Amino acid sequence: MLRYLKKYWFFALLAPVFMIGEVSMDLLQPRLMSIIVDEGVLGLSNHHIGDLDLVITTGLKMVGFVALGGFFGVMSGVFANLCGQNYGNDVRKDAFGRIMSLSFEQTDRFTTGSLITRVTNDVTQLQNLVTQCIRNFVRTFMLFAGGILSLVMLDLSFGAVVACALPLVILCAVFFLAKANPKFYILQDKLDRVNNVMQENVSGSRVVKAYVREGYERDRFETANDSLVGTQLDVLLLFSYMTPIMNMILNAAVVSVIKIGGIQVAAGAVTPGSVMAAITYISQILNAVMRMTMIFQTVSRGVASGRRIKEVLHCEPAIEDGGFSGTVSCRGQVEFRNVSFAYPDAEDQKVLDGISFTVAPGETFAIMGSTGCGKSSLVNLIPRFYDVTDGQVLVDDVDVREYPLRELRGKVAMALQKSEIFSDTIEENIRWGDPDASEEAVRQAARTAQAAEFIDQKEEGIKTRVTQGGTSLSGGQKQRIAIGRAVLKNAEILIFDDTTSALDLKTEARLYEALKRNCPNTTKIIIAQRIASVRDADRIAVLENGRIAACGSHEELLRTSAVYRDIYQSQMNG
């Protein structure tokens, strides 16, 4: 992750330099103060006669240093932010870009939720780490080291106090951090659980009510809540000891310094002014240690986040562009040659097993089969959402793995099983199919998809905004928008992955008719459950347990395939 800093090395260097400036000014103050007291007021080296001029000149000097210190502080902040935030921005953009190049197999493995946290939360943590390190770490370390140095320079005996107090403070900090750190992970986990129960109940309220499980859910929530509150309380109570104990050590150190100072002053070894300075320094040192514990928290979280982001950044896209750049001999032909497929996380369970078929350009090819038999997996292989385990998928006589992805996916328009709708206008959602399409083209696509009717009923028509996830639309409406999007793309191959399941038969029939009229040369691959959806297809493939059990036209299949007849019976006979 360090290489991202390279670009901002100048800022990364300037920020600590200015910080050193600021801290130096801070460290000078007590020294000047002790000069005012000892020489100006008490006149120790001048037979106890004070010197007002010295007081004033030193005072003015102090103001100058203070102003300078403030300026340095602000500048250090400017550079630290320029560095940290630009760094975070670069990492964020790269991580997002990388996610946008991963294959589904990889995003599946990360899970969507985890990817989202990595781009948002984890990047922020990492950014904090950088800003903290170049600014606060330097500041704290300087205050710490400078404090010790100044203190020892005042008088060695004060150093003894530090030598005693410091290990105690460090021990205390390490103890609390070690005890609390594992709890933070548990806490996050428990918080997730409370939120999950809540989320489930808000979105699944109908089921909860229908099964009269409000009481059960309340108990479930209270258990999760109790457990969260309990852990949170544990942590808070643990930390409630930390402040007073640290304070006590610090204050005991101050008392010791005064005591030792008293003895030393009596012996004539130090001046009262240096006792006062010593008190300031010792507060500074111990304070620095306590701040350090906070910084270590940020660092340890930042490092953990950095690791998570690195996993994304180092994830090489499993599906890469092929080098094919020649011309193809036909448009819209799909061929499966002895294809087998298993999902990468379950390699011993073959989803598809030795599938071979060819779909000719312009043909309508339907796929049927029982729940979970691999229909979606099959069509996912065409635009290379996944790669085959064995065999070959060819589009226009070229292996899909040889195409550049963009070119391959440009040939295929697919309406997915789960219609994904984005929070934008209906028009823009359809325009995803072709960003350059005119409004009229979008409307035409909506008409073909049988979406025009319900769109026109909306007050703002095609300009109606859709809520995130399309919750303001019904299932059938979402499907039709997704179909409109695919139609607008005007690709060689059109794939519907059970995208008409929520349409009534009439609408569906009109859709297919419109498709036939408006996209006659497009190869259509249609997954469906209803015989009515597929019966007009040129050929129908019946998938069973990952193999093609039968393939042919509706009439052929009725004659030759028992499975197809079975499906037909289940739908047609009364």
Next chain:
Amino acid sequence: MAETKQDLNQYKIPGMRGPRNRQAVEKARDRKGTFRRLVLYFGHEKKRLLALLVCVVATVVAAVYTPRLQSQAIDSISQGRFSKLDRYLLLMLAFYGGQSLFTLFQGRLSALLSQSIVKRMRNDLFQKIVNLPIRYLDRHPHGDIMSRMTNDIENVSNTVSQSLSSLVSGCLTILGTVFMMFWLCPSLALLSCTTVILTVAATKFLSSAMRRFYRRRQELLGSLNSTVEEMVGGYRTVAAYSRESAVTEEFNRTSDDLTRVGIAAEILGGSMGPVMNVINNISFVIIAAFGGYFALKGSITIGTISAFIIYAKQFGRPIDELAQIYGQIQTAIAGAERVFAILDEPSEDKSGGENMDHARGVITFQNVNFSYEEGKPVLQDFNLTVEAGQKVALVGSTGSGKTTVVNLLMRFYDIDSGQILIDGVNIRDISCDELRHNTAIVLQDTVLFADTVENNLKYSGEGITDQEMEEAAGMCHCAGMIRRLPEGYRTVLSQGGGSLSQGQRQLLSIARAFLAKPRILILDEATSSVDTRTEKRIQDAMVKLMANRTSLIIAHRLSTIRDADRIVVMDRGRIVETGSHEQLLAAKGRYYELYMTQFAGQAT
């Protein structure tokens, strides 16, 4: 300079909550009323709150008095009265000890207080939410309800447990410090107060400039997060349409904007520290210079200077803190107002005394009128009787009101006029729980919980044996699929059941409904993603299971409804046809048309 105390007060436990000091301040609509109500709501915490305040006062007193002791100790050194030194030092130790002890109590009390508040508020709110009418949940964005549960409650609890004590301690510290300073040396006190003006002016200027940037940054962050959520969540579509680079470009634009605004905001925010540092150091200089001058004239001692240095620090901090606390309290009150708004919503009306112990399941809709929004009737003069043991199917296009019938029958919504009867009893007179206990529904959007398969199937209640569960799974053709899961029935489903296909999720929710042993079963597009052969087998099982019981089925697929005893064809909230499959075919009406599209296929 004993700046440690204040620093430790600012010590936030990482991971517990976000940075509170940089939130955009919100204002409540009825600040006074909400505040009064909040006080009443925490009335029973009075003792703890009082004890907390006592601790705060004790800590402040110790913090204000110890510098005076320190100054006396230093004086005794500089004036050579070493014999007195030990007494002062012992006193100091005692005060510091007391201060630490009270800080400890304060920390523990505030922890207990905040957690007990969070717990109670969360439980109350959750209890309210599960009892809210569906109408409310249908109409309010779920994200908004969730954020009341998390952010708003957190804000309220933090304010009550921390900001309040900071407020009290801040005010007391200022008062005490001013008093001590004036008591020790009025003229030096006046001089050091000049920096207060500086502090106030700087805080005001910087924070108003900051607020603009922070608000803008918050907006950009929100839009960035929702872009990520949408595009990563909808990645399949992004990839299918090769929109990766366009999406990335848009993301990069937002990200760049965010960074620009973020840098400006953080530079301003980060300047606060150095600027305050400068102001503090200026007062340090004033005290050193003028104190030195006064000391030379003999009106004060060295020790007093040392005390003043500590006081000036103590004095400056709370002022800049108080401004933040004020903002926090306002935000918390606005949050409390939102939480109370939900708590004030009327709960679902579940009243009704009749039970359904001997119900046979005759459902009657009599002249039912209903609309979700006034002026847009969904059901109009709707009349339907379903005899006990019958299987009735509702057909019709989207928006014809089929699902509304289910909503009304389950009392998810109450009708506008007319009545719905079960065995002649108005469902408003039947207790809601009783009604729902006897009615099972399977919905279009399957809801599965992030729990084991077993707990999901047994959701309807206790007393379901494993054998019954396995039988139901067998009937719904999900037994094989469950067996293939890594831990069988004990497999925990991911939230929303993501690892299963839509069809498999539907099978599970049907099994769940079967296990509820309902008198009335409602399937609302429950098998839309299940292939027709599997569906057929489930239906055969249903015939056995629902013998003598009533079922209501909604579907697009004619194969799903063909076997029904009666088919009701709906259009725009009215019944247009009703009868058995054969009768309706013979009538050659709407249903016939629909049915024929199957055979005519795509060429209607």
